[in-house]
Amino acid sequence: MTALAEFAMLSQGWRRALLMILAGAIAALAMPPLFFLPALFVGVSVLVWALDGAEREKGVFRRLIGPAFWIGFNFGLGYFAVSIHWVGAAFFVDGGWLLAAMPVAVLGLAAILSLFWAFGVSLAHFLWSDSWLRIFALAGFLALAEFARGHLFTGFPFNLFGYALTANPEMMQAASLVGIYGLSFAAIVVAATPALVWPAAERALVSRLLPLFVAVGLITLQLAWGHYRLGDITVEENPDMRVRMVQPVVAQDIKWQTFAREEIVNRLIDLSTMHTNPEDEGLDDVTHLIWPEAALPFFLSDEPQYIAQIARALPDHITLLTGAPREAYGSDGSIVPGQRPFNSILAFNSDGEVISSYDKTHLVPFGEYLPFQDFFERFGLSQFVHGSEGWAPGDARRLMNLPGTPAFLPLICYEILYSGRLGAPVADAQFILVLTNDAWFDYSIGPAQHFHHARLRAVEEGLSMIRVANSGISAIVDPLGRVTVQLREREIGAVKGSPSLPIGGTLFTQYRHMPFFALIVLGLVLGLLGVALQKRRQAKHL
Structure with missing residues (x-):
């Protein structure tokens, strides 16, 4: 490790760039579903x-966009290119010329996201020192990024x-305290501790290894507290x-x-009504079909x-909740001309009547709507998710209150990813x-x-x-x-279960x-x- 540390500190130019891209790519292996924390x-x-080993440029702006900036950018480029490479799978759906655009799109997205880390790392370098406290500056600015x-x-x-610190239900429980962003701060601090051990200095082995022992102790404490919470x-x-x-x-x-x-x-009706085993009562013991x-x-x-x-096909006691596109209707009940449709959740009663709906509010750029649409359409580009002219965002998050149903918060797709931004109604939701x-x-x-990211929202809330x-x-x-019932990826079928009652407010729900x-x-x-301690030591040597 000493040789690697010295190589990282002394590398410059393209060698440093390649090293950082590789380091970021390695770090991405700690993300779900691999969770290779080392x-x-x-x-x-x-x-x-x-x-x-980064050089310190003169002048605030030159230092902001200096060597530390590019260290952070290249580290992020490697990280995001590996951790979100799966975005490119969407280009295979329509194929054709989109396959040629896939590498550019994936690397372009990785580069855009890397800019956040570039500025975070660059700002951290303003507070860089030879003290072990420097890793907290990195954690602070990078977590803020x-x-x-x-x-x-x-x-x-x-x-x-x-997310690297959420590999199992025990580790997930920490999200109920500080949320996923708080865990991001902790993950950076813990992961940076080996940098305080190497390269070897004129210190006792125990003192050199102390930061690593502390990191292992913190993860052990996290596991122990999580185990206690799960049992308590x-x-x-x-x-x-x-x-x-x-x-x-459906492909x-x-x-x-x-x-x-x-x-x-x-297929939907057959899967809904079939008996999966001799004890299965079909829809007779079900209150909601989803x-x-x-x-x-x-x-x-x-x-x-x-x-x-x-x-x-629906028995009288069943409520159907399903996703479907929804046209915009005016007060007179007619379709509003020129209005884009909504990506919606619709609630049907057994008579086939829509009794409630929710329209997705947080749309995916380039997926469900096209930013700068007129410009991109000149080149034949459109959004991936089909709609006549793209989708329109819904007005606001709100609970669904259906007959015989606890109030719940409906969300569509990646709306569940936004920690602390599920909307004010989540406080009154039962699930x-x-x-x-x-x-x-x-x-x-x-x-x-x-799926793993979504599980963390359940713990937080x-x-x-x-x-x-x-x-x-x-x-x-x-x-x-914890997962109570599940259908695996690409498993055609149906499964039954019941949501759990709320467990009460977490520290995260109280203080966000x-x-x-x-x-x-x-x-x-x-x-x-x-920084102050370093300056004090330098003053003593003058």
């Missing part, structure tokens, strides 16, 4: 050593650093609600084809015969419902990542989550992040991101203290 220790330590990445320009909070909190299922979740696994390239509509509806995002890939007004077919369609990313690690996906993973997650910002302040104060 990789984060290696990657972040190399980042610290490179900053130890992660927060910015999750909020600015609609936000893209995939694979935040903190009693989770009870809601006895008045039993759902049947259907996972139809994305045929989903929106007109010829496939009949087959899709028949289908995934865009399960009905057509406007209801276009295919009334299918709605009648669905209504005939969270997420409908999604990850078929765009089949045969990649994307669906597993998406202390609420059960029902997640129904087109091709997986569909599951019920309890308020402690305040503990995280307190950690940021702590990191910056300790970074400043490290």
